[in-house]
Amino acid sequence: MNMQAYIYDAVRTPRGRGKANGALHTLSPLELGAAVLRAVPQRGGFAPQALDEVILGCVEAVDDQGANLARSAALAAGYGDSVPGFMVARFCGSALDAVNAAAAKVMAGQADGVVAGGVEMNSLVPMLVGTGGPSVSDVFFNDLVLQTPQGVAADLIATLEDFGRDDVDAYAAASHARAARAQREGWFEGSLVPVHDANGALMLAHDELVRPETTVQSLAQLKPSFAESGEKLGFDATVRYRYAGVDSIRHVHHAGNSSGIADGASAVLVGSAAFGKQAGLRPRARILATASAGTDPCLMLTAPVPASQRCLARAGLTAADIDLFEVNEAFASVVLHYMRHMDVPQEKINVAGGAIALGHPVGATGGMLVGMALDELERRGARRALVTMCTGLGMAVATLIERVAQ
Numbered sequence: 538m539n540m541q542a543y544i545y546d547a548v549r550t551p552r553g554r555g556k557a558n559g560a561l562h563t564l565s566p567l568e569l570g571a572a573v574l575r576a577v578p579q580r581g582g583f584a585p586q587a588l589d590e591v592i593l594g595c596v597e598a599v600d601d602q603g604a605n606l607a608r609s610a611a612l613a614a615g616y617g618d619s620v621p622g623f624m625v626a627r628f629c630g631s632a633l634d635a636v637n638a639a640a641a642k643v644m645a646g647q648a649d650g651v652v653a654g655g656v657e658m659n660s661l662v663p664m665l666v667g668t669g670g671p672s673v674s675d676v677f678f679n680d681l682v683l684q685t686p687q688g689v690a691a692d693l694i695a696t697l698e699d700f701g702r703d704d705v706d707a708y709a710a711a712s713h714a715r716a717a718r719a720q721r722e723g724w725f726e727g728s729l730v731p732v733h734d735a736n737g738a739l740m741l742a743h744d745e746l747v748r749p750e751t752t753v754q755s756l757a758q759l760k761p762s763f764a765e766s767g768e769k770l771g772f773d774a775t776v777r778y779r780y781a782g783v784d785s786i787r788h789v790h791h792a793g794n795s796s797g798i799a800d801g802a803s804a805v806l807v808g809s810a811a812f813g814k815q816a817g818l819r820p821r822a823r824i825l826a827t828a829s830a831g832t833d834p835c836l837m838l839t840a841p842v843p844a845s846q847r848c849l850a851r852a853g854l855t856a857a858d859i860d861l862f863e864v865n866e867a868f869a870s871v872v873l874h875y876m877r878h879m880d881v882p883q884e885k886i887n888v889a890g891g892a893i894a895l896g897h898p899v900g901a902t903g904g905m906l907v908g909m910a911l912d913e914l915e916r917r918g919a920r921r922a923l924v925t926m927c928t929g930l931g932m933a934v935a936t937l938i939e940r941v942a943q
Contacts, residue, residue, distance in 0.1 A: 542640035543820035544938060545806040545813055547908030548576045548730050551741045552896040555659030555798035560741040561732060562660040562800065566595075566602045569732065570610030570656040573804035576730045577652050581806065583816035585615065589648040591622035592638050594631025594655035595900040597662045598624060602900075606656055626900075629865065630829075630926045630934035631655050632803055633903025637827040637936055639807040644824075649812040654803035654904035661800075664899070687929065688763035688790055689772045690837040691868035693780070696787040697836075698874055705869035706756040709794035709893045711883070712866060716890025717749035724889050724916065728908045746797045746896040761788040762795065779835045794869040799896025803904025822911050825921070825937045826851040832931045838871045840933030841925040842878045848923065848935040856881055859937075860919035863906040865926040866891035875925075888913055902926065907936060914940040 550569055553561035561569065570593060578585040593607040607622030625635045632655030639651035685693070695705060719725060720743065731742040767773040773786045806818075813820055828848035832840040841864060849855060856879050864875050864886055872891070876883060889909055892902060903926055910922035925935040 540644050540646055540809055542643040542807055542824045543810065543813060543941070544822040544824065544907070544911060545808055545818045545820055546577055546580055547805045547904065547911050548573050548580070548728050549803040549905045549908055550730055550732050550801045552744045552746060552898055553741050553800040554745045555800050555896065555898065557660060559660045559800055560745055561658065564732065564734060564740060566606060566656045566658045566661070567610055567613055569658065569800070569802040570606050571613035572732055573654060573730055573802045574610050574614035574616065574652060577804050577806050581816060581818050583818070586617050586619055587816055588616065588620050588650045588652060590639070590642065590651045591616070591620060592625060592635040592651060592653040593622065594625045594635045594903065596626065596628055596631055596657060597664060598626060600662050602656065602658065602662050610656070627932065627934065628928035628930065629867065629899045630903055630928040630932065631900045633906065633924060633926050633934045633936055636805050636807065636904060636907055637934065640824040640827060643807055643809050650806070650808040650816070652804050652806055654805055655901035656802040657898040657900035658800040659798045659898065685772050685776060685835050685837065686763065686766055687837060687867065688795065689767045689776065689786065690835070691790050691870050692763055692767065692786050692788045693776055693836060694838060694870040694874050695789045696783055698870065698877065700789065700870050700873050702789045703753065704873060705789050705794045706753045708869040708873060709756055710751050710753045712887065712890045712893040713748055713751035715888060716747045716894035719889035720744060720747055724912065728912055744895050746799060747890070747894050751793065756793040759791040759793050762791045764788040776835065790868050790870065794893060796867050796892035796897035797895070799898040801898035801901045801905065803901045803908065805904050805907050819943060820941045822914065822938045822940050825939050828935045830933050834931035837929070837931045838867060838927040839874055840931055841871070841875050841927050841935065844933035844935040845879060845923055845925050848937050852937055859921050859923050860885065861888060861910055861913055861922040862886045863910045863922065863924040865897070865902060865906060866893040867897070867927055869893065871927055903934065907938065910938060
């Protein structure tokens with residue numbers, strides 16, 4: 538069986554600052570997840586009991602994010618006893634993998650209506666707290682292949698690709714400018730779900746991390762964030778052992794050109810044509826293809842290129858056939874590398890800004906990117922968008938969508 542998987546809606550919370558002073562910090566991941574799950578059937582005007590499944594991604598599924606947030610958030614959102622749920626974990630690609638899993642279920646005829654997305658509150662559960670031992674960055678697979686800290690890997694990409702500090706800072710400043718414009722002109726408003734507390738008080742209605750005043754000159758004042766871990770902790774030496782042609786690592790990344798730490802949740806409604814007809818919904822897009830790929834876990838952040846190539850090949854398309862790209866801005870060099878190796882101009886990538894400006898609630902970002910791509914396709918009257926994300930341990934996920942003209 539090979540059915541079409543349609544996207545009927547995509548919503549997200551605003552991205553809150555992922556620290557103790559963030560607007561969402563006093564809430565729980567359960568409340569954030571329930572907020573977006575509740576919004577989907579409310580916006581669509583259908584009973585949530587019509588859904589077959591809830592699939593959520595989460596990177597650090599421990600403490601307040603532990604157990605099965607997909608099921609507990611569905612119950613908290615009023616979905617009732619009949620709608621099950623499960624979690625997906627592929628580091629930063631978790632929510633995008635959740636959307637892909639939903640599409641696979643629908644395409645295989647094993648589900649008709651699925652809500653997929655993710656939840657992450659970095660202000661409550663910091664990254665790497667759930668490793669249960671040495672940090673992931675300390676894990677050696679053998680004498681040659683290791684997982685480096687992501688920041689050092691981003692700097693290694695800059696070194697290998699000859700991206701200078703001006704290059705990565707210029708990209709970061711552009712991300713803030715684009716996000717500020719999108720926020721100012723209301724591009725996000727159709728998909729944002731304002732977050733309230735249990736008493737109904739508004740906690741956050743807009744993305745909290747965007748800094749419109751950011752310039753290349755202001756970013757130039759920031760010191761590199763990963764030079765110390767690279768040089769003093771020995772990761773630079775290990776990377777040079779792996780890449781013998783590299784004499785020294787060019788440490789160019791810092792807080793201003795890396796993804797912002799954030800809290801947030803996302804939800805995407807994926808279903809069959811029959812589900813949409815029964816629920817009285819019109820499809821906004823179809824999912825044409827999905828893919829995942831792996832590359833060297835030492836370099837780590839370059840897998841979006843092979844994942845995208847594999848995804849495009851499955852659809853019988855090339856990068857030239859794609860109108861818009863959402864490439865998660867884990868670090869500026871990741872996107873610069875992608876543009877170079879996929880031969881994609883910057884005007885097609887992250888046109889409303891990305892995680893450098895908006896923040897990266899890691900387990901939820903993939904669903905947010907799908908929604909941003911869909912909104913932009915509709916706003917521009919464009920046809921196709923490709924969403925892709927790098928993840929830890931040298932992997933990436935990709936999703937290709939096509940707008941359904943109304």
